[in-house]
Amino acid sequence: MSDHHATYHYVECPAALAALVERMARANRIALDTEADSLHSYYEKVCLIQLSFEGETFVVDPLAGMNLSPLLALLTTKPLLMHGADYDLRMMRSSFQFRPRGEVHDTQVAAQLLGIQEFGLAALARRVLGTTLTKSAQKADWSRRPLAPDLLAYAADDVRHLEPIAARLLDELRGLGRYEWYRASCERLVEASLRDRPRDPDEAWRIKGLRGLTRHQLAFVRELWLWREHEAQQADVPPFKVLGNAQLRDLALWASAHPSRPLGEGPRLPRNCTGRRLAALEKAIAHARHLPKDQWPELRKSPLAPRQRDHECEKRVDALMSEVASLAQRLGMAPSLLASRATLEAVVARQPRSPGEVLACRHLLPWQAELLMSTILKVLATAPPKE
Template sequence: MSEVISSPTPSVEVTPVADFEFISTPEHLETWVKDSEAHLQATGETRVCLDTEADSLHHYHEKLCLLQVACGGRFALVDPLAIADVSPLLALLDRYELWFHGADYDLTMLRRTYNWEPRMIRDTQIAARLAGARQFGLAALLQNVLGLTICKAPQKADWSRRPLPVHMLSYAVDDVRYLLQVADHFLAILRSKNRVSWFEQSCGALQKEVAQRSMAPREDPWRVQGSGRLNAKGLAILKAMWEWREGIAQERDIPCYRIMSNKQMVSYAEAFELGGVMNPPGGWRPRWKKEFHDLVAAVFRAGQASWPQRLKRVKSRMTDSQRDAVDKLCTKRDEIALGLDVEGSLLGSRSDLEQLIVDPATENPLMEWQEALLRPVMSEVSVAGRNGTEPAD
């Protein structure tokens, strides 16, 4: 039995507690930040918590809709739709150890909205995984660690609506209310296993990864998953459908998937290639059906000269011996992970291990703790891989 999750107390339904402030004016925010700073200094608390809600499931332009904050037992829900400048809050958070749960998306939205990268983050999801948890969603952790059941129904609600109903506000504050209790539980386990440095390095690596991501739009965003198997004819109709769908979604301010999913578009493109019948979905309004038939006709009229070409596939740089070396390294990695009672991917992704074998001269993609665990098996495996014969041109 894994020691990661302690036996929970009997499950109880969490009752909404109105102990938070909903902040929608700069003056209110400034006062709350000032009072919270004084409270943190008085109590000696060095940790604060943050979570975010957005509206990507309901609108074309995704935007940040709510900031949930916990500072030493003081809770606030800050409305970024009403307050353009939340810099006093961000400055406060930067003076403390900032905890999230599943920080990747939150960090991305905060960077995109405010061009802000926190000074130091800690992530309970990372802590849970390094401690050996296999269920690491927040609701699962609250249930397994604290015996608490929280309602997740508002998770996919439209957070841009105003006013927000009480049950959504209660749900939102619960995302930060118990975070430090969960953190303390897993930090205790990490200390007992000598893995705190693993945790700190992993949180830093996540910050670095998010900060290095390009915010520039993709050059050909219509080349969705599955498009690589299409020929020029199929790519032409896929591109036309993508552009039409973008226009409709923007016009109606709804997510693109609510008109047609990427998978549907690829299926239509495959049918188009084979000369099959392309009937639009039955639930579409007449205008959309007409425009759909018009775009198909337009692709035919444009002719093959205007059709986009399939991207040339980059040949694998791995030789057979290198591929075998990667397979062996992955196997060894998983054996080590099994002994540590963690997922194998935490010790290094397959793509990272491929880089070690194929491009050993490039920057090592592993964190120090990962490299230390894999070093005993890496040398013999990587040498075997490098001894492979390079493929002919």
């Protein structure tokens, strides 16, 4: 295997890959991380796969034209150790249809359940091992080739230290009696990463900062978003590199308020908005201006069911949020790890009246339901507080 650095093996040819797979077969657990080009491409993809086991670290190049099937097939069967696994598993699935069948351990989840507030990998390496990891390459374009040795070394560091970090954190979880909480949380994370997230065409264009806009203004936002999406696809760049969300919103508001003014008098456009792209933008704005009212977007409807929108139910959710915050403080962890507001709204909507019904709430993990059971039953059995 070509060794570009003393502390990792760079795998970029079939022979090196075959040797890696042979060694992986004997591994009990494998630390896994990926690098993708999400900040540089519309059609994002995995550009590096980092693996560490039995004291050695390997950086595999998926863009080198190798057949990765033997590696991926074996990897699905192994227990995996990751940090912030959700993103990496989604990227592995979208790039290679990868679905882990073995246990997945996540050191970020472990740190959060221990109440560690700085749970990034660099912070954990410093806290647990006294090791300083550089994060200077977080915004690198990992799809470019060749990759500099310092970038490969950076990528290798993301998996090299996971085993000793995990060993310490999992021991602490066992000491606090929270290891089963951790395993259930990791299992749910994996399940969520394997679910499809179909894009709702009526929601995809609704960027942040649109509260209070009229249907007429939203028509311009939608047309500009569609224009930006097309341009990003054509150039294979992230949409923000065509036009940022704040710029898009400002341009939509200006265009809706100045129907007869030329675009050159509006907000300043990015330097790359010239020629064909500029002409397409002008066409999108003109299309929005001529849309009949019955084709303007509807205002966003509340995602809450009628029962959840009920004022009394809202007060019950507020009461539960307060109780959750108090319990989380006693446990030394973030309240969101026990239950988010959305979860509590769903629980209130179900109106569980017994311990069994609380445990049946699919929004709660068993350990969360057990911790919150008495609080949920008490709050739902009590009349909402008067204002």
